Amino acid sequence: MIWRLIFGRLCTAVLTLVLVSAVIFAIMEVLPGDVASRILGRDATPESLAALRAQLNLTDPALVRYARWLGGVVQGDFGTALTSSRPITEILAPRIFNTLMLSTLAFLIYIPLAVVPALIQAVHREQPVDHALSIVTLALLSMPDFLLATLLLILFVIMVPVLPAMSLVDASTGVGDYLRALILPATTLAIVMAAYAVRMLRDNLIEVLESEYVRMAELKGLSRRAVLLRHALPNALVPTLNVTALNLGYLIGGVVIVEKVFGFPGFGSLLVDSLQLRDLPLIETTVLIAAAVYTVANLLADIGAILFNPRLRTR
Amino acid sequence: MALSAPQISSARGFQVVRFWRRAPNSFRIGAAILLAHFVVAVTGPFWAPYGFSQMGAGVPLSGMSWSHPFGLDQLGRDIFSRVVYGSHIVLALSLSGTALGIAIGSVIGLISGYVGGLADEIVQRLLEALISIPFLVLALIAIAGAGPELSGNPLLIVLVVALVYAPRVARMARAAALDIATRDFVTMARLRGESAWSVMRRELLPNASGVLLVEFALRAGYAPVLIGSLGFLGFGMRPPTPEWGLMISENRALLIVSPVTVLGPGLTLASLVIGLNLFTDGLARILGRTVQVAGK
Numbered sequence: 163m164i165w166r167l168i169f170g171r172l173c174t175a176v177l178t179l180v181l182v183s184a185v186i187f188a189i190m191e192v193l194p195g196d197v198a199s200r201i202l203g204r205d206a207t208p209e210s211l212a213a214l215r216a217q218l219n220l221t222d223p224a225l226v227r228y229a230r231w232l233g234g235v236v237q238g239d240f241g242t243a244l245t246s247s248r249p250i251t252e253i254l255a256p257r258i259f260n261t262l263m264l265s266t267l268a269f270l271i272y273i274p275l276a277v278v279p280a281l282i283q284a285v286h287r288e289q290p291v292d293h294a295l296s297i298v299t300l301a302l303l304s305m306p307d308f309l310l311a312t313l314l315l316i317l318f319v320i321m322v323p324v325l326p327a328m329s330l331v332d333a334s335t336g337v338g339d340y341l342r343a344l345i346l347p348a349t350t351l352a353i354v355m356a357a358y359a360v361r362m363l364r365d366n367l368i369e370v371l372e373s374e375y376v377r378m379a380e381l382k383g384l385s386r387r388a389v390l391l392r393h394a395l396p397n398a399l400v401p402t403l404n405v406t407a408l409n410l411g412y413l414i415g416g417v418v419i420v421e422k423v424f425g426f427p428g429f430g431s432l433l434v435d436s437l438q439l440r441d442l443p444l445i446e447t448t449v450l451i452a453a454a455v456y457t458v459a460n461l462l463a464d465i466g467a468i469l470f471n472p473r474l475r476t477r
Numbered sequence: 478m479a480l481s482a483p484q485i486s487s488a489r490g491f492q493v494v495r496f497w498r499r500a501p502n503s504f505r506i507g508a509a510i511l512l513a514h515f516v517v518a519v520t521g522p523f524w525a526p527y528g529f530s531q532m533g534a535g536v537p538l539s540g541m542s543w544s545h546p547f548g549l550d551q552l553g554r555d556i557f558s559r560v561v562y563g564s565h566i567v568l569a570l571s572l573s574g575t576a577l578g579i580a581i582g583s584v585i586g587l588i589s590g591y592v593g594g595l596a597d598e599i600v601q602r603l604l605e606a607l608i609s610i611p612f613l614v615l616a617l618i619a620i621a622g623a624g625p626e627l628s629g630n631p632l633l634i635v636l637v638v639a640l641v642y643a644p645r646v647a648r649m650a651r652a653a654a655l656d657i658a659t660r661d662f663v664t665m666a667r668l669r670g671e672s673a674w675s676v677m678r679r680e681l682l683p684n685a686s687g688v689l690l691v692e693f694a695l696r697a698g699y700a701p702v703l704i705g706s707l708g709f710l711g712f713g714m715r716p717p718t719p720e721w722g723l724m725i726s727e728n729r730a731l732l733i734v735s736p737v738t739v740l741g742p743g744l745t746l747a748s749l750v751i752g753l754n755l756f757t758d759g760l761a762r763i764l765g766r767t768v769q770v771a772g773k
Contacts, residue, residue: 174605181606189622304750306702308709308722309743312729316736415611419706433614434710437621449618453609460609 164468171464175457182453183232183446190442191224231446241443243436250447253432258451260331261417261428264351267344268413271352276359276402281390283360284367295360302357307416311350311423318346329426347424351416355409362405366398407463411456504759510752518565527555529562530717538735547741550728556738560745563719567749570631571700574638579693582643586650587681591658591673601651607644612699613706616641620712629715634704641703642696649692653685660684687764694760698753705746721746 222230234241240250279299283292302310319327329343370376371394379389417430425431429448436444497505526544535545537553547556589600607615616637620628627633657663658681666676705722707713714720716727721742728738 174602177602178605178609181602182609185603185606185610186618189618300754301747301751304698304754305747306705306709306722306743306750308706308725309747312725312732312739312743316732316740320733320736411611415613418611418613418617419710422710434617437617438711440621445618445621449610449614452611452614453606456609456611 167468168465171461175461178457179450179454180232183235183450184228186446186449187224187228187231187442190440190445231443235447235450240447243441243444245439245441245444250444253444254429254447254451257427257429257432260426261421261430263340264344264348264417264421264426264428265413267341267348268351268355271348272355272359272409275352275356276363277395279356280360280363280367281395283364284371284394285390287364287368292364296364299357299360302353303361307350307354307419308423310353311347311420314346314350315423327424329424331427343424343426347420347426350420350423351413354416355412358409358412359402359405363398363402366401367394370394370398403466404463407459407466410459414452414455501759501762503755504763507752507755507757507759510748511756514564514568514749514752517561518568521561521564525558525561527558529559529719530554531558538731538738540735541737548735548737550724550735550738551731556724556728556741559719559724560721560742563721563724563742564745566631566714566718566720567701567704567746570634570638570704571697574635574704575642575693575697575700577635577639578642578696579646579689581639582646583650583682583685583689585643586647586652587654587677587685589647590651590654591677591681597651600647604644604647608648612641612703616703616707617710617712620707628712629718631714634707634713637707638700638703642700646689646692646696649688650685653688654681657681657684691757691761691764694753694757698750698757701746701749701753 231241240254242249243253246253279295283295286292305313315327318325325346326339326343329347331340331343335343371390376389376393379393380386384393414430417428418433419430420426421428421430422434429451432444433448433452436448531554533553535542535549535553535555537549537551539545540548542548545555545557547560550556550559585600585604589597610618619637619640620633623633654677663676663680666680671679701721704713704720705725708720708722708724709726711726714723716723724742725739725746728735728742732739
């Protein structure tokens with residue numbers, strides 16, 4: 163029963179991704195502007211444009227090109243980038259590695275940043291500390307990521323110069339420098355995600371703290387700390403899983419901005435570059451990966467909810 | 478002629494005062510911030526000390542001073558004046574884009590939810606696909622796809638905001654339609670022989686208006702961030718438009734010399750978003766709904 167449910171969600175997810183690829187292809191096809199004129203610049207002659215279009219197979223009908231591309235993807239071949247004529251998998255690999263490192267560090271910073279303020283707020287609810295933290299999280303939520311990144315830059319690069327302003331890394335960068343380059347972008351992402359989660363976790367914690375089993379735990383003489391960390395927190399975290407999955411979805415959009423701000427050569431900046439160059443195969447691949455991460459995150463949240471809450475299984 | 482006109486208006490004025498007193502704090506603070514932004518947006522061009530592209534307003538990059546509260550940029554343009562001029566651009570783009578997105582989304586959602594069946598299923602899958610592309614990425618694709626001729630066109634930005642919001646709004650509107658459609662008064666209307674169109678317009682839409690209002694406020698709160706992000710990445714308005722996100726990206730290169738040229742537009746943008754988020758939070762409480770702020 164439960165496996166059938168999960169299998170159903172999985173099929174929907176795959177269908178969604180196929181539709182995503184069609185949508186991207188359609189948007190780039192229907193709207194004006196093409197890659198040949200982008201590569202050759204403003205002073206291209208009509209003859210050279212035509213020659214380049216023929217060379218890049220841009221003259222084939224759109225459906226044929228889409229089918230050819232989709233057929234390649236199914237076999238694990240994403241094609242070659244139009245602008246640099248290198249295989250896309252070769253371009254992607256280091257970028258994805260960098261962004262994975264960035265996201266991992268962001269998540270490591272995110273967890274304490276979400277849990278600690280929420281615990282403080284729940285314990286001191288409706289007191290000045292709680293209100294103050296509520297205002298801080300609201301302010302952080304309302305701040306655009308590029309502004310937050312810039313503020314951190316002013317703080318840790320200009321006022322207290324301890325970190326590099328640009329996170330330019332390549333294969334020759336040492337581990338220490340690599341980590342130092344990651345700190346600012348990862349912190350920016352972590353703060354944005356945490357601001358979102360803190361508000362929800364606080365409300366969940368307060369609800370759990372008023373439940374019968376927490377009162378029971380208090381009555382049987384457990385210390386406040388044990389009640390909070392062993393009884394209340396785990397139960398309050400379950401609904402927050404959904405937010406964390408949503409955050410993973412946010413992360414994939416957030417890296418676009420944050421990597422650009424810090425000049426970090428990851429997946430997000432590759433996506434922006436490919437859009438600026440109108441390199442369709444590269445755009446298709448990067449956006450499809452972004453959508454896949456989002457879809458998988460939601461799928462995991464759904465499955466998590468089903469596993470943790472047996473009542474959902476009958477639906 | 479039981480009541481004369483002044484009495485009616487004073488009674489209404491009294492209701493407004495009572496509503497204001499009972500409104501949650503977040504609503505009042507949010508409304509006050511928004512009012513300030515609106516006043517600046519409408520009157521700003523008349524009292525801004527310098528023109529938005531007027532060069533040589535003072536010594537370039539000379540930092541904060543009484544005559545230049547947000548400093549001057551590399552070209553000697555007064556940043557404060559530029560921020561003031563940018564106000565109506567940011568507000569107009571955000572609100573019209575959001576309104577268009579809500580209009581398109583609610584029409585799609587209400588029809589799809591009420592009609593149901595295979596059509597609904599197909600629409601849902603398509604919306605799902607659009608939603609699974611992150612906000613900003615979808616906006617960037619649409620702008621890149623529109624090509625260089627249209628880039629920097631305000632109409633394109635409005636359409637892009639609408640495109641990003643419509644699928645998310647449609648999903649909300651559909652859920653509302655499914656809920657309302659089961660109520661007795663809809664069954665009644667159908668039994669009376671009202672057409673599907675009339676049921677949608679006269680029964681579903683008025684009853685979904687609360688949901689849609691909160692949705693509008695929520696989405697409007699993120700629109701300035703989206704537009705600012707597009708400007709920041711070079712996909713939004715073109716120079717010399719004084720759009721805040723674009724200004725932040727222009728002045729960032731010289732952040733070390735004059736941080737205030739970035740902080741000025743940045744914190745102004747943040748204050749607008751905070752105002753919108755507080756307003757939404759208050760509005761949702763008044764209408765008795767729970768809402769997660771920040772429409773990510």
